[in-house]
Amino acid sequence: MKIPAEVLAQSRRTIESYEDYAVHYDEIVGHVPHPNDRAALERAAAIAGAGGRILEIGYGPGRDADFLEALGVEVRRTDATRRFLELQAARGKAGELLDVITDELGGPYDAVVALAVLIHVPRDQIDQVLEKIARSLRQGGAFVVSMRDGDGETGGKYHTVDWRRDAFAARIEAAGMELLSHSFRIGRNEQGWNTFLAMRPS
Template sequence: MSVSSQDLAKSRQTISAYEDYAEQYDAIVRHVPNEREQASLKRLVAIAGTSGRILEVGSGAGYDADFLESLGVKVRRTDATKRFLELQAARGKRGELLDLLTDDLGGPYDAVLALCVLIHVPRDQTDQVLAKIAGSLRPGGAFLVSLRNGDGETSGEYHTVYWRRDDFAARLESAGLVLIRDDFNVGRDREEWSTFLAVRPA
């Protein structure tokens, strides 16, 4: 399935908005993951293996990758927003430009990480993106993803898609992934988030 011009336009608008907002985002985001986030990342590494190779899509300011690297894994940092990669480069961290909708992901990886990223993938592109991610994992590899909990989607500067837990769990299953854990939490501004850990069957 190809990416429609309408979906591509939504994605480009979101990327453009992040180009303008990257430095403000860097200033407000936690530079060290909190305990709950660290626990999720440690579970990912437990599956990937401490010598594992992890693809992070939507690295943003790169602090989750910093934490993962402190656990011994290698992280391929990627983002569709050039400004985020420049901010990481200023800290001596190398990232690559990667568009989840249009680019090949490479692999096989021991794990893929996509936190606060798939909320910007248009709903009718989600199955295609999940199949691409599943295909980039080695058998037994893990996928950690977080999404906004709710219904529908909002347009504007940032195109945001909301998912209910059971609906997204079904999408993971359709992509050939096995869900092994999911968590719910309330974040900044009372936003509801769901985090899913799934594996590609060995």
């Protein structure tokens, strides 16, 4: 499906903004996953199994990938921002450029992880992205995703889209995945976040 030019331009502005913000972002985010995310990551790693292959979309500073690798799985670290890849390379972690909107994801993977990254996918593109993720999973593979809770949308340099829990859960299921669990937490700036664990049915 052809992606509208305005969507591509908007995505490019967000990526370029992160190029400038990556170092500060690395400084302000936690270096270990939040307990809600950690529980979902542990379940995904268990589903993947020892030596299982996991795709992390938008790995940013890479701390979630570090956590997963410590559980005995192999992580394909990807991000659309070169500066994040450079930060990880500086501490010996190899990553690849990947834009979840425009690029193919490869696979099949035992799990896909996308924490706090699909908030940058335009609302009218989320179904295509989730369907792409579902196709990249093996049967029985796991999907972990966190989304900011709400109804709003921001423009400018950092385009973001909020989703209510039930609305996003419906999009996950519409993409052909089965929801296994959900958790809610309050993050920085008193913002709510939903973490979902789903599976591609066997």
